[in-house]
Amino acid sequence: MGRVVHFEIHASLPQAAIAFYGALLGWSFVPMPGFEYWVIQTGAPGEPGIDGGLVPRRGEAPLHGQAVNAFVCTAHVDSVDHKLERAVALGGQVALPKVAIPGIGWLAYIKDPDGNILGLMQQDPSAR
Numbered sequence: 001m002g003r004v005v006h007f008e009i010h011a012s013l014p015q016a017a018i019a020f021y022g023a024l025l026g027w028s029f030v031p032m033p034g035f036e037y038w039v040i041q042t043g044a045p046g047e048p049g050i051d052g053g054l055v056p057r058r059g060e061a062p063l064h065g066q067a068v069n070a071f072v073c074t075a076h077v078d079s080v081d082h083k084l085e086r087a088v089a090l091g092g093q094v095a096l097p098k099v100a101i102p103g104i105g106w107l108a109y110i111k112d113p114d115g116n117i118l119g120l121m122q123q124d125p126s127a128r
Contacts, residue, residue: 007052062115074119
């Protein structure tokens with residue numbers, strides 16, 4: 001099976017994206033020597049989930065209202081409400097307000113300051 005094992009964020013201003021995701025989700029970014037590339041560590045080894053990378057964007061940022069033209073990743077969070085507030089305070093936008101996924105939890109989508117979309121999922125089996 002072709003399971004997803006890595007993701008990449010394309011950023012017009014890599015240092016701004018590093019600051020945004022580091023502050024919002026606690027991710028750490030390790031530069032790769034000799035490349036304009038940062039390995040994203042999203043959690044401790046052995047925890048569920050995958051790590052990724054950050055690369056400089058090679059074109060224009062997505063236009064507001066443009067259809068999604070990428071895979072959208074979703075991150076597990078303890079509180080969708082808190083992360084939505086934090087994302088906006090850090091310069092992001094709410095792309096889709098919090099909605100219930102019955103029996104699973106709460107889902108919302110944000111746009112980072114560069115226009116990339118990220119899902120936020122809070123597990124809550126009582127969500128309706």
